[in-house]
Amino acid sequence: MLKLTILAAAVAMFGLPQAVSAAETEQVFTFYCAQCHGLEGKGDGPNVSKDFPVSPRNFTNADEMNKLSDADLKNVILDGGPAVSKSAMMPPWSKTLSEADVDGLIAHLRKLCACEGKKG
Amino acid sequence: MRSALAVGLAAAALVAAATPGRADPAAGQAVFEAKECAACHYTEGPAREKTIEDQQAKKGPELWYAGSKFQQPWLEAWLQDPKPIRPLKYTSLTEDNPADHPALGADEAAPVTEFLMSLISDEVEAGVIKPKKKPKGRLVFTKKMPCSGCHQFPTKKPFSGGRTGPSLVGAGERLNPDWIYAYLSKTSVFKPVRMMPNFDGLLSEKDMKAVASYVANFK
Numbered sequence: 397m398l399k400l401t402i403l404a405a406a407v408a409m410f411g412l413p414q415a416v417s418a419a420e421t422e423q424v425f426t427f428y429c430a431q432c433h434g435l436e437g438k439g440d441g442p443n444v445s446k447d448f449p450v451s452p453r454n455f456t457n458a459d460e461m462n463k464l465s466d467a468d469l470k471n472v473i474l475d476g477g478p479a480v481s482k483s484a485m486m487p488p489w490s491k492t493l494s495e496a497d498v499d500g501l502i503a504h505l506r507k508l509c510a511c512e513g514k515k516g
Numbered sequence: 517m518r519s520a521l522a523v524g525l526a527a528a529a530l531v532a533a534a535t536p537g538r539a540d541p542a543a544g545q546a547v548f549e550a551k552e553c554a555a556c557h558y559t560e561g562p563a564r565e566k567t568i569e570d571q572q573a574k575k576g577p578e579l580w581y582a583g584s585k586f587q588q589p590w591l592e593a594w595l596q597d598p599k600p601i602r603p604l605k606y607t608s609l610t611e612d613n614p615a616d617h618p619a620l621g622a623d624e625a626a627p628v629t630e631f632l633m634s635l636i637s638d639e640v641e642a643g644v645i646k647p648k649k650k651p652k653g654r655l656v657f658t659k660k661m662p663c664s665g666c667h668q669f670p671t672k673k674p675f676s677g678g679r680t681g682p683s684l685v686g687a688g689e690r691l692n693p694d695w696i697y698a699y700l701s702k703t704s705v706f707k708p709v710r711m712m713p714n715f716d717g718l719l720s721e722k723d724m725k726a727v728a729s730y731v732a733n734f735k
Contacts (some may be wrong), residue, residue: 427568427711430609431666431680442609443665443678485662491714 414496421500428489429501437508450483461509468514469502544631547624559635563708571709572607581637581706585695588633594690595625601690603668603679637698639705645693645728653730656723661715663727670734680711684734693732700724 416424426435434440437455444452455461464472471479473493477486493501506512548554556576558564563578565571582591600613620628657663666681675685687696699706701724703714715724 423568426609427572428713431678431711435609441680442604443680445678447673447676448665448678483662484659485665487662487665487713488718489713491717 416496416500421504424493424497425501425504428492437505450485455505455508458509458511461505462511462513465514466502469505470498473498473501540627541631541634544627544629547628548631551618551620561637563706565709568709574607576606579632580635581640582632583634583636584640585692586632587689587692588629590690591632592625592629595620595628596622602682609680637705639702640692640695640698642694645697645725645732647688647693647732648729649733650726650729653726656719656727657730660723661719666712684731687731687734691732693728696731697725697728700728
């Protein structure tokens with residue numbers, strides 16, 4: 397009983413971990429990701445010029461996006477390109493984004509590619 | 517001896533008085549207010565931004581730590597001839613910088629610089645970072661982390677790099693080397709909501725100092 401009371405008090409004080417809404421995710425995507433991946437996720441953000449050393453992922457390319465599982469996406473967002481043997485031009489966002497932000501972004505990317513990705 | 521000293525001090529005071537605006541942040545603040553600079557820049561800390569919306573609602577960078585961030589000669593010259601620093605308009609991803617920052621006359625720029633240079637943050641430790649063109653800093657800037665993805669920096673071209681961050685061309689004249697390190701290591705103090713990733717905890721203190729020294733060397 398005491399445990400339940402403490403739990404209830406903790407929830408009242410701090411709230412349950414909230415999922416990020418689609419609108420909030422869109423804002424996160426626009427603020428951070430679109431710099432390189434573009435507002436529509438086509439890999440054509442304002443940083444991408446002819447001397448940009450790699451092509452940022454085009455999230456609307458279902459063939460490419462289907463090669464990646466959701467866990468791969470999570471790894472690359474949190475720990476950067478080198479975590480999945482890709483370019484260091486993709487920085488690590490683990491100290492910037494919350495877990496809920498990242499989950500929201502993965503859902504957003506799946507919407508952009510209209511694909512489910514590799515399973516497992 | 518004592519009278520010679522007194523004469524010297526009086527002469528120094530005269531010189532100071534003869535230079536308009538020098539050592540008078542209050543006069544600069546009056547110009548800052550009259551010119552309505554505060555419509556785009558806030559000058560009292562701590563940082564106010566808590567959400568992405570807060571940051572995107574701003575029209576220009578916060579200046580509450582301007583005296584810790586900038587170098588005085590650069591600031592005074594820039595206020596008279598303000599060229600874009602970020603290639604894109606503030607917070608925008610689609611519009612170019614309109615290059616429409618108002619220019620001040622020399623008589624206004626001097627006191628406004630005094631005012632802005634009086635806005636100091638005690639979170640910036642002085643004398644820690646010396647500008648150095650060391651390979652380690654270059655390695656962190658160009659390979660370990662993708663700084664060049666968003667920031668222009670000097671190369672043989674004469675510069676390369678992305679457009680969504682402030683250009684770092686000329687950072688050696690513009691920025692206080694110690695502030696560069698503080699900005700990297702104390703994100704929550706200076707820019708709690710920013711488009712740049714937080715590297716604190718991802719880069720070692722040594723790497724952050726090396727990259728700060730490297731950026732502080734940019735011509």
